Amino acid sequence: MEAKRPFDVLNGSLNKDVIIKIKGGIELRGRMVAYDVHMNLVLENTEQLENGEVKRKLGTMLLRGDSVIFISPYIP
Amino acid sequence: MEAKRPFDVLNGSLNKDVIIKIKGGIELRGRMVAYDVHMNLVLENTEQLENGEVKRKLGTMLLRGDSVIFISPYIP
Amino acid sequence: MEAKRPFDVLNGSLNKDVIIKIKGGIELRGRMVAYDVHMNLVLENTEQLENGEVKRKLGTMLLRGDSVIFISPYIP
Amino acid sequence: MEAKRPFDVLNGSLNKDVIIKIKGGIELRGRMVAYDVHMNLVLENTEQLENGEVKRKLGTMLLRGDSVIFISPYIP
Amino acid sequence: MEAKRPFDVLNGSLNKDVIIKIKGGIELRGRMVAYDVHMNLVLENTEQLENGEVKRKLGTMLLRGDSVIFISPYIP
Amino acid sequence: MEAKRPFDVLNGSLNKDVIIKIKGGIELRGRMVAYDVHMNLVLENTEQLENGEVKRKLGTMLLRGDSVIFISPYIP
Amino acid sequence: MEAKRPFDVLNGSLNKDVIIKIKGGIELRGRMVAYDVHMNLVLENTEQLENGEVKRKLGTMLLRGDSVIFISPYIP
Numbered sequence: 001m002e003a004k005r006p007f008d009v010l011n012g013s014l015n016k017d018v019i020i021k022i023k024g025g026i027e028l029r030g031r032m033v034a035y036d037v038h039m040n041l042v043l044e045n046t047e048q049l050e051n052g053e054v055k056r057k058l059g060t061m062l063l064r065g066d067s068v069i070f071i072s073p074y075i076p
Numbered sequence: 077m078e079a080k081r082p083f084d085v086l087n088g089s090l091n092k093d094v095i096i097k098i099k100g101g102i103e104l105r106g107r108m109v110a111y112d113v114h115m116n117l118v119l120e121n122t123e124q125l126e127n128g129e130v131k132r133k134l135g136t137m138l139l140r141g142d143s144v145i146f147i148s149p150y151i152p
Numbered sequence: 153m154e155a156k157r158p159f160d161v162l163n164g165s166l167n168k169d170v171i172i173k174i175k176g177g178i179e180l181r182g183r184m185v186a187y188d189v190h191m192n193l194v195l196e197n198t199e200q201l202e203n204g205e206v207k208r209k210l211g212t213m214l215l216r217g218d219s220v221i222f223i224s225p226y227i228p
Numbered sequence: 229m230e231a232k233r234p235f236d237v238l239n240g241s242l243n244k245d246v247i248i249k250i251k252g253g254i255e256l257r258g259r260m261v262a263y264d265v266h267m268n269l270v271l272e273n274t275e276q277l278e279n280g281e282v283k284r285k286l287g288t289m290l291l292r293g294d295s296v297i298f299i300s301p302y303i304p
Numbered sequence: 305m306e307a308k309r310p311f312d313v314l315n316g317s318l319n320k321d322v323i324i325k326i327k328g329g330i331e332l333r334g335r336m337v338a339y340d341v342h343m344n345l346v347l348e349n350t351e352q353l354e355n356g357e358v359k360r361k362l363g364t365m366l367l368r369g370d371s372v373i374f375i376s377p378y379i380p
Numbered sequence: 381m382e383a384k385r386p387f388d389v390l391n392g393s394l395n396k397d398v399i400i401k402i403k404g405g406i407e408l409r410g411r412m413v414a415y416d417v418h419m420n421l422v423l424e425n426t427e428q429l430e431n432g433e434v435k436r437k438l439g440t441m442l443l444r445g446d447s448v449i450f451i452s453p454y455i456p
Numbered sequence: 457m458e459a460k461r462p463f464d465v466l467n468g469s470l471n472k473d474v475i476i477k478i479k480g481g482i483e484l485r486g487r488m489v490a491y492d493v494h495m496n497l498v499l500e501n502t503e504q505l506e507n508g509e510v511k512r513k514l515g516t517m518l519l520r521g522d523s524v525i526f527i528s529p530y531i532p
Contacts, residue, residue, distance in 0.1 A: 340461055
C-alpha cells in the first residue's frame, strides 16, 4: 500500500471487509460501503467480535466517526 | 443497499424500526421519524433493550446525536 | 405526532411534562418551559427519579444541553 | 416564572442562592453574582453539599461552565 | 467583591493564592501569576492538597484551562 | 533531533517504526506511512503491545488522531 | 519568573527539563524541545514516573496537547 493520506486507507477499503475498534472496547467487523469526512461509516454484514469470535450479528449500520479508534483492512 | 454517503442510511431508515447503541452501554429500538445533521433523532415506540429483551418502554423521544454510537435498521 | 425535525419534539413539549435522561445515569421529570438551540432546557417542578420513583424534588432548573442523552414526553 | 429562554433563569438568579450540580457528582450551594455566555459562574459563600448537608465551605469561586450539569434556584 | 463578569475573579486573583479543583479529583493551591482566555493558568509555589493537607510541592506550573473545575481565592 | 515544531516529529518518523500510546491504555507499534493535520495516522505491520510484548498483530490501520496520547520513534 | 501569559512558561522551558501530568494519571519527565499553540509538545529523553521514580524510558515523543493537565519546570 502506498498511502499518501490517512483517508486513502478509507477509500482503499471501500466495499471490503474491515475491523473497527470503537470506544468502550467494542470491536466490529463488516464491509465498509460508505464514509464521509467525519469518518462516519456505513458497514454491512457487521458482526461484533470478542477475542476474534463472532459474538453477535448486527447487519447494516451507520457508525459515528467520533466513536472510532482505528480501522483496519480485514485479512482472513 | 447502495449507500453513497452515511446519511443515506438515516434517510433510508425514516419511518422504519432501528436499533441504536448509545454511550453508556444503553441499547434502544424504535421507529425513526426524524433526524438532523447532528444525528439528533426522533424515535417513536422506543424500547430499551437488554440482551435483546425489552427492559422498558420509553415511547417518543428526542435522542441527542452526540450520544449515538451506531444506528442499525432493525430486522425482526 | 408528525415530527419533521428533532427540535419539533422540543417545541411540542413546551409547557408539558417530560422525562430526561442525563449523563451519569440520572433521570429527571419536570415541566419544560424553555429551550434553546444548544438544548439547554428550563424545567419546573423537577423531580429526580430512581426506578420510576421520586427520589428528590429539585424545583426549577436550568439544565445544560450537553448533559442530555434523551428527552421524552411524559405519559402518566 | 415566565422563562422565555434558558439564560433568563441565570439572569433571574443573580444575587440569589442557587444549587449547582457539577460533573463528578459534586453539589454546590452559593450566591450567584456573575455569569457569562459559556455559563461560567461566580459564586459567593459557596458550600459543598453532601446529601443536603454542608460538607465544606469554599467561599468565592469561579466555576467553569462546562463543568455544570444543572443550576437550580435555592429555596430554603 | 463586585464581580460583573466571571473573568473579573481571575483578574482580581492575580498574584494572590488560589485553590483550584481540577478534573480527576486533584486539588491545587498556588499563587496565580498569569491567565488567558482559555483559563490556562500559571501558578507558582503550587502544592497539591489532600483533605486540606499538603501532599506534594509542585512549584511553578502551566495548568490547562480545560482541566479546571473551579478556582477560589485562598483565605488562610 | 532539531525539532522546531511538533509535527516535525511526525514528518521525521515517516516510513519508520513508532510506538503509540492511545486512550484506553492501549499501546501500538507499527510503521507510520501517512499522517494529516488532525494526527490521523496510517500504520503498517501494526502490533498491539502489552508490557513490551506483542499481544496481537493488527496489520495496516487508520488510527484517529483524537485517540492518540503520544507518538514515539521506536528504537529496538 | 515574570510570566505575563501562560505560554511564556512554555517558551521559558524550551530545552529544559519539565514534569508533565497527563490524563489517565500518567506523569512524564523530559526535555521540552518544541511546542505549538495546541500545546502539542516534543519531549526528549522522556521518562515515565511513578511516585517520583523512573518506571520506564520513552526517549523522544510527540505528546498531544489535549492530553496535558499541567506542565512544570523540573527542579532536581
